[in-house]
Amino acid sequence: MENNIEISREELERALEEANKKAQAMLDKMTPEERAQAQTKANRAIAENQAAMQKLINEANAVMNSYPPQREMMERNTAQEHGTIPNPGAYACDAAHKPRFCQNCGAQAGSGKYCEYCGSAL
Numbered sequence: 446m447e448n449n450i451e452i453s454r455e456e457l458e459r460a461l462e463e464a465n466k467k468a469q470a471m472l473d474k475m476t477p478e479e480r481a482q483a484q485t486k487a488n489r490a491i492a493e494n495q496a497a498m499q500k501l502i503n504e505a506n507a508v509m510n511s512y513p514p515q516r517e518m519m520e521r522n523t524a525q526e527h528g529t530i531p532n533p534g535a536y537a538c539d540a541a542h543k544p545r546f547c548q549n550c551g552a553q554a555g556s557g558k559y560c561e562y563c564g565s566a567l
């Protein structure tokens with residue numbers, strides 16, 4: 446039973462060698478048109494592989510999107526790489542340290558009780 450399942454390395458190499466010989470013989474017999482067709486077929490197979498890869502990537506993205514914290518982290522990292530977040534440290538702070546804004550003029554407020562810009566109570 447085992448012998449039917451297990452293929453020795455030698456047998457495998459011989460089979461590969463034979464397959465290569467057959468492929469080479471086919472290529473030798475091929476006309477340029479047939480070779481072009483074979484090339485097209487090969488390219489299509491590659492494109493299909495790429496499509497399968499893209500599908501995997503899309504699925505991975507979908508999984509990532511179902512975990513908002515990870516997605517947020519990724520987007521933040523991307524934004525940092527592109528320099529779109531001038532002060533990345535602000536994001537690391539907890540809610541208590543979020544920047545406040547003046548209700549009256551909309552200016553970013555400091556730690557004081559009054560707006561530095563319009564003097565409104567914060």
Ligand SMILES: [Zn+2]
Pocket residue numbers: 547548549550551552560561562563564565
């Ligand atoms: Zn103000």
